[in-house]
Amino acid sequence: MPISPVLERQTTYPFVRLNEAARRVEARGIKVIDFGMGDPREATDPLIRQALVDGLRDRMGYPQAQGLPELREAIAGWARRRFSVQLDPGTEVIPTLGSKEAIFSFAHVVVNLERGKDTVAFTEPGYPVYERGALFAGARPLALPLHERHGFVPDLDAIDEETWSRLAVFWINYPNNPTCATAPLGFYERLAAHAREHGFVVASDEAYTELWFDERPVSALQLADRTNVAVFNTLSKRSSMTGYRSGFVAGDPTLISALKAFRPTVGTAPQEFVQRASVVAWGDEAHVERTRALYGRKRELLLELFQRKGVRVAGSEATMYLWLEVPGDASSESFTERLLSHGVLVAPGSYLGAAGEGYFRVALVPAEEECARAVAILEEVL
Ligand SMILES: Cc1ncc(COP(=O)(O)O)c(C=O)c1O
Structure with a gap:
């Protein structure tokens, strides 16, 4: 059977193993409090849910890849209020089906093996999709340690000329999963200058810009x-809104135009009722x-415990x-x-990349009562 060798070589997603281990602990009668994956468990706002329901029509035809003009305008309006930037909804924005599919397939849009632009750089520890997208597109993945x-920003001075010239795309992700670090606009400026000089794309995954605690993170849109x-x-x-699958790509009109050409082939236009929501x-x-206030309360609860127990916090901005440092x-x-044997599931840093060894990640997703229960358990265990 001709199965893709990239698929065959793919190892089990480490979080699957983590969940299996949790099920084994639960089979022993211990209730597990799950700080593992970053899937929010909060209810989606009723106004948004209602808009989804109202968006359902007798007939829903194929959605257009470029998305509804209202949605592109809503995204441009948000970017204007949030980052004080102007985006042309006609040429600089395209909605996506969540960001994962767009991140995965982006290498297909920008890698050019014929011209030697064959390398996709990304940082590790990190979200595994940048690398997987590169591999499936036949590109050369380059993991840069944080x-x-x-x-927790990549060392741009450690990259040699040949590597710069082979880069098709350089993924960055701030606020960063998993290190929680943010990057200053100056970092984006330096990287974007390299991108113009060497002809590659800076792809900035900004999934977490809105979950901040003291200072509002910047965006590459502000360049x-x-x-x-x-x-x-x-x-x-x-x-x-993880289950709705709704995101966007914004930026250089040439790239947005390439996405408008590519995406109808893949069939990844978001459903119109999702776009209306x-x-x-x-x-x-x-x-x-x-939402931010809620994460803030859970964060305080856990930070207080870790500080009391002398567990060093490496990132929480x-x-x-x-x-946290192990x-x-x-x-x-x-x-x-x-920790899992006592009913508290957190992610080992090494599951997110080699440079994550020595750390662990706590996703602030359990309800506040569960967080309080976990604090009581960890009080004894740490
Ligand atoms: C760094 C990062 N980027 C992107 C995503 C994808 O989010 P979604 O596909 O739900 O938009 C995630 C999800 O966990 C993430 O952690």
């Missing part, structure tokens, strides 16, 4: 020159403020995660196994 001593820049954002985390979601900030000299995996 080190704490370097502020004075957005040539070769594409920004990916989503309603999944901002509006607790998304218009309401991008237009409202009150529910986002409530933004996102729905905390990034205490003592245990490996990430054995430490998290120990």
Whole structure:
């Protein structure tokens, strides 16, 4: 049977193994509190749900890949209010079916093996989809480590000329999953200057820009020159809408035009009723403020515990995660196994990439009562 060798080589997603381990613990009668995956468990705002229902018509024809003009305008309006930037909804924005599919397939849009633009760079520890998209597109993946001593931003000075010239796309993700770090606009400016010089695309995955605690993160959309820049954002985390699948790509009109040409082939235009719900979601900030406040309370609860117990917090500026140093000299995996045996599931940093060894990630997704229960357990275990 001719199965893709890339697919055959793909190993089990580590989180699947983590969930299997949790089921084994539950089979022993221990209730597991799940801080593993970043899937929000909050209810979606009723106004957004209603807009979805109202968007359902007798006949729903094929949605257009470029998306509804109302949605593109709602996204441009949000970007204007949030980042003080102007986006032309006609040429600089395209809605996506959540950001994962758009991230995965982006290598297909920009990798050019004939011209030697064969490399996709991304940072690790990190979201695994950048690498998988590169592999399926036949590109060369290049993992760049994120080190704490370097502020969890990739060391651009360590990249040689040949690598710069072979780059098709450089993925960055701030606020960063899993390190919770943010990056200053100056970092984006430096990278975008390299992109213009060497002819590659800066793809900025900004899934977590809205989940911040003290300071509002910046966006690559704020660059004075957005040539070769594409920004990916989503309603999944901002509006607790993972199941709706709704996001967008915005940036350089040449890239948006390439996406408009590519996406009808893949069939990834979001359903119109989802697009109508998304218009309401991008237009409202009150529910986002409530969500942020809720994550803030859970964060405080856990940070207080970790501080009391001498567990060092390596990152907690933004996102729905905390990034913590494994205490003592245990490996990430054995430490998290120990917590799991007491009913608290967290992610070993090593599951997110080699440079994640020595850390663990806590997704602030359980309800506040469950977080309080976990604090009581960890009080004894740590
Ligand atoms: C860094 C990062 N980017 C993108 C996504 C994808 O989000 P969605 O496809 O739900 O928009 C996630 C989801 O967890 C993520 O962690």
